[in-house]
Amino acid sequence: QVQLVESGGGLVQxxxxxxxxxxxxxxxxxxxxxxxYRQAPGKQRELVGSITGGSTNYADSVKGRFTISRDNAxxxxxxxxxxxxxxxxxxxxxxxxxxxxxxxLPVWGQGTLVTVSS
Numbered sequence: 001q002v003q004l005v006e007s008g009g010g011l012v013q014x015x016x017x018x019x020x021x022x023x024x025x026x027x028x029x030x031x032x033x034x035x036x037y038r039q040a041p042g043k044q045r046e047l048v049g050s051i052t053g054g055s056t057n058y059a060d061s062v063k064g065r066f067t068i069s070r071d072n073a074x075x076x077x078x079x080x081x082x083x084x085x086x087x088x089x090x091x092x093x094x095x096x097x098x099x100x101x102x103x104x105l106p107v108w109g110q111g112t113l114v115t116v117s118s
Contacts, residue, residue: 002024002100004096004107004108005109006109008020008021009092009112010113010114013117013118014116017082017083019078019081020078020079021079022034030100031075031097032096032098033050033051033096033097034070034077035047035048035068035095035096036092036094037095038091038092038114039090040089040090047059048066048079048092049066049079051068065082066081077096090113091112093108095108095109
């Protein structure tokens with residue numbers, strides 16, 4: 001079984017920065033896409049950004065402020081968040097499509113809370 005574990009959430013003032021990290025652990029697995037979603041109180045979960053190979057994709061609301069990076073050797077994906085706004089407050093979930101049997105299936109982390117407030 002493959003697990004995703006996030007770290008790096010917390011409280012930050014508007015305009016500040018945070019870096020989230022996610023590591024996949026398990027045995028005999030292959031990862032295709034990795035990325036981050038978020039869910040604010042009372043709202044649906046939404047895609048923040050993803051990375052597949054060398055290609056990245058971002059939600060319009062975070063373009064130019066957030067950057068996704070990936071270390072395939074370490075099975076990690078990071079989310080650098082700059083110029084944070086109160087509306088970025090949410091639980092951030094790591095997501096990956098992982099195969100252990102030849103079929104890629106979605107796997108989710110437990111989530112990490114990011115609070116942007118003065």
